[in-house]
Amino acid sequence: MNKTLTVNSSPHIKDSINTTNIMLDVIIALIPAMIISIYLFSYIAAVIIAVTVVSSVFFEWIYNLATKQKQSAGDLSAVVTGILLALNLPPSASSIWLGAVGSLIAIIIVKMIFGGIGHNIFNPAMAARVFLTVAFSSQMTSWISTGADAVSTATPLAMAGNGIVTSNLDLFLGNVPGCIGETSALALLLGLAWLLIRKIITLDIPLTYVATVAVFALLIGQDPLFHILSGGLLIGAVFMATDYVTSPMTRKGKIIFGFGLGIITMGIRVYGNLPEGVSFAILFMNVLVPLIDRYTIPRSFGGVKKKNA
Amino acid sequence: MKQYKYFKGGVKVPHYKNSENAETKIMPIPDIIEIPMLHHIGAPCVPLVKVGDYVMVGQKIGDSDKFISSPVHTGVSGTVKKISSVLFPNGMNVQSVVIETDKKQEIHPDVKPPVIESREDFIKAIRESGLVGLGGAGFPTNVKLNPPPGKTVDYLLINGAECEPYITSDYRETIENSWNIISGINIIMEYLEIDKVIIGVEDNKPVSVDVLTDIAKTSDKIDIMSLKSKYPQGAEKMLIYALTGRIVPAGKLPLDVGVIVLNVASVSFIAEYIKTGMPLTKKRITIDGGAVNTPSNIEVFVGTYIKEAIQFSGGFKEVPKKILMGGPMMGVSQFNLDSPILKQNNAILAFNEKQSILPEQTPCIKCGRCVRACPMNLMPVYFDIYHQYKDVEQLEKLDIMSCIECGSCSFVCPANRYLVQSIRNGKALVKAGGSKK
Numbered sequence: 001m002n003k004t005l006t007v008n009s010s011p012h013i014k015d016s017i018n019t020t021n022i023m024l025d026v027i028i029a030l031i032p033a034m035i036i037s038i039y040l041f042s043y044i045a046a047v048i049i050a051v052t053v054v055s056s057v058f059f060e061w062i063y064n065l066a067t068k069q070k071q072s073a074g075d076l077s078a079v080v081t082g083i084l085l086a087l088n089l090p091p092s093a094s095s096i097w098l099g100a101v102g103s104l105i106a107i108i109i110v111k112m113i114f115g116g117i118g119h120n121i122f123n124p125a126m127a128a129r130v131f132l133t134v135a136f137s138s139q140m141t142s143w144i145s146t147g148a149d150a151v152s153t154a155t156p157l158a159m160a161g162n163g164i165v166t167s168n169l170d171l172f173l174g175n176v177p178g179c180i181g182e183t184s185a186l187a188l189l190l191g192l193a194w195l196l197i198r199k200i201i202t203l204d205i206p207l208t209y210v211a212t213v214a215v216f217a218l219l220i221g222q223d224p225l226f227h228i229l230s231g232g233l234l235i236g237a238v239f240m241a242t243d244y245v246t247s248p249m250t251r252k253g254k255i256i257f258g259f260g261l262g263i264i265t266m267g268i269r270v271y272g273n274l275p276e277g278v279s280f281a282i283l284f285m286n287v288l289v290p291l292i293d294r295y296t297i298p299r300s301f302g303g304v305k306k307k308n309a
Numbered sequence: 310m311k312q313y314k315y316f317k318g319g320v321k322v323p324h325y326k327n328s329e330n331a332e333t334k335i336m337p338i339p340d341i342i343e344i345p346m347l348h349h350i351g352a353p354c355v356p357l358v359k360v361g362d363y364v365m366v367g368q369k370i371g372d373s374d375k376f377i378s379s380p381v382h383t384g385v386s387g388t389v390k391k392i393s394s395v396l397f398p399n400g401m402n403v404q405s406v407v408i409e410t411d412k413k414q415e416i417h418p419d420v421k422p423p424v425i426e427s428r429e430d431f432i433k434a435i436r437e438s439g440l441v442g443l444g445g446a447g448f449p450t451n452v453k454l455n456p457p458p459g460k461t462v463d464y465l466l467i468n469g470a471e472c473e474p475y476i477t478s479d480y481r482e483t484i485e486n487s488w489n490i491i492s493g494i495n496i497i498m499e500y501l502e503i504d505k506v507i508i509g510v511e512d513n514k515p516v517s518v519d520v521l522t523d524i525a526k527t528s529d530k531i532d533i534m535s536l537k538s539k540y541p542q543g544a545e546k547m548l549i550y551a552l553t554g555r556i557v558p559a560g561k562l563p564l565d566v567g568v569i570v571l572n573v574a575s576v577s578f579i580a581e582y583i584k585t586g587m588p589l590t591k592k593r594i595t596i597d598g599g600a601v602n603t604p605s606n607i608e609v610f611v612g613t614y615i616k617e618a619i620q621f622s623g624g625f626k627e628v629p630k631k632i633l634m635g636g637p638m639m640g641v642s643q644f645n646l647d648s649p650i651l652k653q654n655n656a657i658l659a660f661n662e663k664q665s666i667l668p669e670q671t672p673c674i675k676c677g678r679c680v681r682a683c684p685m686n687l688m689p690v691y692f693d694i695y696h697q698y699k700d701v702e703q704l705e706k707l708d709i710m711s712c713i714e715c716g717s718c719s720f721v722c723p724a725n726r727y728l729v730q731s732i733r734n735g736k737a738l739v740k741a742g743g744s745k746k
Binding site: 244298299 | 466558561638639646673675678680687690721
């Protein structure tokens, strides 16, 4: 037997895609949102992004070191988590330490303890945001207006609760108070376009999510466009709900997932005590993913219809 | 040209058809050839010759009385030096006949055109020809052509898709032997009383499409469909769906939906055999891969050693680190260069060091690419998980046995999971679990 030959199961070729370049594409898709956030909220946004990215990578590195596991930060998923977390924080000075605490929660508690990439139940950035919202609610809702003379204010969703109307054009461009990265719909849609062109995600989840929200708004006689453009809906629909690990794998599953997100988001926004429902909707639907996956197993080609596995 | 159905899933593979313009060169008779007793799916043959026997061209040297089997013949004259064995990549030791050639090439008296008066005669003749599916799987053709009582066949499909990267041997067959293909089609139509034939070919081979279109023009019973290149278009179930819209049920054969699928090279061989009576002893194969000098197509005797075939085609440019029998998606990696070439073999690929190393596995990120890529609409990701837990029940429920092992899932996996390997292990678990019941 020739010991110099490699013997393995087919296939013997692979396309060039890997986890790292998928994450790189997500980072590229987030660049417009980051640029606009720095433009709108000035240097503080850049500082917060830098802090969360560095601390996320650091926590992943230190966890692997402490548990004697192979270093995994090279797959860039911690960078994505860091950026998403930053974009979900308010543009205030306290977000600098909130970001560091959030990264700790996201990486150590939500991701690494569950087994690292691929094994987490919740989207790390989303879970961290919810933790921060509950634990540090005043700091997490210290909104400021955009532009040079930043003054404390409320978000459009909170204002709508008090009967104050914000123009949809301002919402589209991001010229409204809110988290660093969630305000500009334009930037988020550019990111969506990139993800679709690069075939990183399919339109199933964002589209059903947004469509469900729009139909819900129409049915209760509110402006659907306002609901789509305000709050964290678009960043949630494009970047958080489409996280591979915490969303269903089949097309049917993705549609159910998007529908559930829309219903819960609007339920909280319209009937709940909180002005915003995206993060809770995503966390809740994350929990249902294994169940959805289980009930949406497709019928094999030529196979017979069978009961769910 | 009719419209075809587009199967779900599949992947875009690189074509690497480097050898498409390489005209077939005929390799001279080697000094020694070694013919294994198994070139097909089914029971291995028993050698009919013993050490010291003189064998002549076309002589039957191995046969079996099992239904799913196919006899083995020698294409060279010479003396049987030894009855040996070959270690197949699946771990099976298969008996082989080693022949020292005398290069006289005297033809055995049994080799004469078969006399065919009925359908039964035809199927018997095909069995005697030793023909097995030349597309790569090696299913005995006589079994394929013989529908069990009560089943009628209304379509003959000719597979010229050749969707695996690198391989061009079927392509060369259509260009160099188009008249054999057409007469083969006519012979089968006549004896099996089939009056609908569709030839399927991928559109990345325009010359082949032109040649086959000319063939289709000779009869209004023959149709051709140019299929969009998408792997695995040439897989039997995908091809049947594309050409007829019929879906082969899980665990059933094409015959169950009234279809016979034959590879272009098989059809061409049938014509040749009916004309001359010379059994299947020669094969056109593509030689390619990063470690060889000249991508080429050569005609070799079955039983020629891989090393000698590569030497003849131009030799190595680099030290080979992986030797594949077949294409890179479904081909089998070999233990050594001294394995003999088999009947159903259509390519030998020698990979250099860089091509041989697959990237390391990383954790599954549940992206669902394997689910989207699977042409059988399965969920490879779950096979990977449940085979680790040895959960036979789940594997069966998820229909693991329907997997055709085309490799599309592994090809697209960003975590480089060895999905096909897991599935093979999973299938073995299911088979073992089934026998315990």
